[in-house]
Amino acid sequence: MSSAGSPGEFELIARHFARAAGNSRVDLGIGDDCALIDAGPERQWAVTTDMLVENVHFLADVAPAALGHKALAVNLSDLAACGAQPRACLLALALPRADDAWLADFANGLLALAEQFGCSLAGGDTTRSTAGVTISITALGEVPRGAALLRSGARVGDDIWVSGHLGDGALGLAVRRDRIELSPAARLAAVERLERPTPRVELGVALRGIAHSAIDVSDGLAGDLGHVLKSSVVGATIEWGALPVSAALASLPLEFQQRCVLAGGDDYELVFTADAASRDAVRAVGRDVHLPLTRIGIVRAGGGLTLAAPQGPMDIQPRAFDHFRP
Amino acid sequence: MSSAGSPGEFELIARHFARAAGNSRVDLGIGDDCALIDAGPERQWAVTTDMLVENVHFLADVAPAALGHKALAVNLSDLAACGAQPRACLLALALPRADDAWLADFANGLLALAEQFGCSLAGGDTTRSTAGVTISITALGEVPRGAALLRSGARVGDDIWVSGHLGDGALGLAVRRDRIELSPAARLAAVERLERPTPRVELGVALRGIAHSAIDVSDGLAGDLGHVLKSSVVGATIEWGALPVSAALASLPLEFQQRCVLAGGDDYELVFTADAASRDAVRAVGRDVHLPLTRIGIVRAGGGLTLAAPQGPMDIQPRAFDHFRP
Numbered sequence: 001m002s003s004a005g006s007p008g009e010f011e012l013i014a015r016h017f018a019r020a021a022g023n024s025r026v027d028l029g030i031g032d033d034c035a036l037i038d039a040g041p042e043r044q045w046a047v048t049t050d051m052l053v054e055n056v057h058f059l060a061d062v063a064p065a066a067l068g069h070k071a072l073a074v075n076l077s078d079l080a081a082c083g084a085q086p087r088a089c090l091l092a093l094a095l096p097r098a099d100d101a102w103l104a105d106f107a108n109g110l111l112a113l114a115e116q117f118g119c120s121l122a123g124g125d126t127t128r129s130t131a132g133v134t135i136s137i138t139a140l141g142e143v144p145r146g147a148a149l150l151r152s153g154a155r156v157g158d159d160i161w162v163s164g165h166l167g168d169g170a171l172g173l174a175v176r177r178d179r180i181e182l183s184p185a186a187r188l189a190a191v192e193r194l195e196r197p198t199p200r201v202e203l204g205v206a207l208r209g210i211a212h213s214a215i216d217v218s219d220g221l222a223g224d225l226g227h228v229l230k231s232s233v234v235g236a237t238i239e240w241g242a243l244p245v246s247a248a249l250a251s252l253p254l255e256f257q258q259r260c261v262l263a264g265g266d267d268y269e270l271v272f273t274a275d276a277a278s279r280d281a282v283r284a285v286g287r288d289v290h291l292p293l294t295r296i297g298i299v300r301a302g303g304g305l306t307l308a309a310p311q312g313p314m315d316i317q318p319r320a321f322d323h324f325r326p
Numbered sequence: 327m328s329s330a331g332s333p334g335e336f337e338l339i340a341r342h343f344a345r346a347a348g349n350s351r352v353d354l355g356i357g358d359d360c361a362l363i364d365a366g367p368e369r370q371w372a373v374t375t376d377m378l379v380e381n382v383h384f385l386a387d388v389a390p391a392a393l394g395h396k397a398l399a400v401n402l403s404d405l406a407a408c409g410a411q412p413r414a415c416l417l418a419l420a421l422p423r424a425d426d427a428w429l430a431d432f433a434n435g436l437l438a439l440a441e442q443f444g445c446s447l448a449g450g451d452t453t454r455s456t457a458g459v460t461i462s463i464t465a466l467g468e469v470p471r472g473a474a475l476l477r478s479g480a481r482v483g484d485d486i487w488v489s490g491h492l493g494d495g496a497l498g499l500a501v502r503r504d505r506i507e508l509s510p511a512a513r514l515a516a517v518e519r520l521e522r523p524t525p526r527v528e529l530g531v532a533l534r535g536i537a538h539s540a541i542d543v544s545d546g547l548a549g550d551l552g553h554v555l556k557s558s559v560v561g562a563t564i565e566w567g568a569l570p571v572s573a574a575l576a577s578l579p580l581e582f583q584q585r586c587v588l589a590g591g592d593d594y595e596l597v598f599t600a601d602a603a604s605r606d607a608v609r610a611v612g613r614d615v616h617l618p619l620t621r622i623g624i625v626r627a628g629g630g631l632t633l634a635a636p637q638g639p640m641d642i643q644p645r646a647f648d649h650f651r652p
Contacts, residue, residue, distance in 0.1 A: 016429045016433035017437070017447055017450065025446070025468070026413075026448045029447070030448070030449050034449070037413065037414050037448060040368075042366075047416060047448060049449065050418065053453055056453060090374075091343065092377035092462040092464075106342075107343050121355070121356070122373060123360070123361040123373065124343065127379055128379070129457075130382060134377070134462075136451075138418075140363065140373070142351070
């Protein structure tokens with residue numbers, strides 16, 4: 001039970017549902033990016049669900065093709081964080097009316113991404129809503145038994161790595177709200193990162209057997225890395241100077257950069273930990289999947305997350321940046 | 327892609343999503359109660375999703391425990407219609423606010439049914455909504471490879487059978503809306519049927535290898551049997567006099583009974599077809615699962631559904647009763 005992108009009170013909801021129903025098919029339940037379900041001696045299914053609500057997760061005027069893309073992308077990103085290969089998805093869709101042109105574009109956006117990652121739309125449900133659009137997608141992926149990347153696997157001494165650039169999702173949102181001046185090309189790139197994120201599926205699969213833990217950055221680095229630290233019962237120190245940000249974001253004031261990276265969310269990069277002896281293996285994976293992978297810090301004993309920042313060392317509470325969130 | 331309980335225009339939506347994404351794991355996609363996904367040489371997963379929207383599928387004042395029960399029951403009913411054994415479910419929930427007492431009751435209703443059928447709540451997503459409550463559940467069940475009951479398997483000459491009583495769901499809705507006078511005991515029974523339906527899971531599993539086709543009655547017998555006939559490219563004749571209705575419903579005017587049975591929906595009984603040589607086997611299944619099973623008609627060549635009614639033979643269009651629907 002996750003509650004990505006929603007106020008803190010909604011995280012408390014999970015406890016109502018944390019009661020286990022007795023059966024032997026669920027190998028890992030509530031509390032990671034995916035649940036793992038027994039699929040025979042060799043395989044497990046990774047399953048995840050995300051719900052997107054109009055005016056909460058997206059605005060009514062978002063391009064429907066981008067919305068279809070993103071609704072699936074956030075689920076594929078959860079599969080990627082577990083190292084699972086996407087196989088199938090189901091779509092539940094509530095709509096105030098059946099608008100043919102909107103639906104064609106939405107379906108095109110969703111199905112193009114599904115095809116890119118070999119993830120069949122296997123079924124679904126469509127219904128009328130009395131208010132806006134609500135989209136709920138469940139994605140199923142496959143992983144060799146025992147090979148899934150979990151939040152709970154980080155070990156003291158692990159390097160902490162991140163893929164791509166962080167903070168561009170939040171930058172894109174600021175651009176969409178006309179809060180930031182950027183060049184036309186940089187505006188376009190940031191909005192594209194916000195609205196059409198690329199789930200890091202190949203990376204997640206390639207990190208099986210190398211990474212000790214992983215999560216996708218959907219709520220900002222502080223909160224998401226915080227989940228890993230809490231699940232693994234460890235702490236971490238990360239270096240601001242090592243964090244990879246785009247040239248566009250790097251041109252903006254430091255505190256805005258920090259808010260975007262630490263609490264912005266919507267990046268859908270992977271943050272993962274691995275043994276220091278695996279650095280060459282990680283770098284080889286980065287080359288194979290054509291993604292920059294950057295070492296940003298180290299896992300240490302104790303709890304908490306420390307940022308070595310230009311302002312001096314900062315203790316980062318996972319929720320410290322909540323009030324800055326969009 | 328189904329569109330249970332929604333206006334006809336929403337059924338047209340499915341065609342936007344009917345494009346197949348190429349991969350080998352989906353054995354059966356959009357168009358049946360469940361999708362079937364490859365789970366190794368011996369098994370398939372049956373997966374289904376349903377979305378319930380406040381003021382469309384339920385009223386704001388429904389008891390939250392009943393809502394939690396029903397939200398899962400409609401999905402387990404889809405698994406039952408495929409003969410699948412429930413294993414796991416995922417819940418996506420959008421709420422206008424986190425109301426602790428409401429959530430505790432909702433979770434209790436859902437988890438009690440989940441435990442009854444050995445179906446673990448494996449994960450989910452909770453989020454804020456700007457309007458009412460929206461619930462989306464995805465259920466996963468298991469079926470031996472090739473043993474799933476499909477809509478497309480009905481054969482000319484098959485008997486048509488139904489479990490339990492039909493029409494009580496619609497009767498319960500009429501009672502809830504104070505449109506019908508019944509004894510207190512009969513009122514209670516009808517509302518219970520509407521609000522806390524029992525998915526026919528044991529029946530579906532027991533009919534593997536016996537039934538040629540099956541579907542659950544969620545939209546009324548005419549529409550749901552119509553899906554079987556269309557998928558199987560056959561027709562059917564059913565006898566009004568053979569249709570099992572409760573004593574409470576039987577006490578009401580004939581045309582009201584017919585509307586409840588044929589177009590009422592919300593019964594969550596199974597309608598299935600089987601060879602005439604299997605009658606004893608079907609009756610034995612009914613005894614084993616403690617459910618009355620009634621033979622109501624026969625599959626014939628050609629298309630269409632004919633009702634041999636007291637008013638004379640009637641050609642039933644699947645949507646003929648739509649304007650009567652709640």
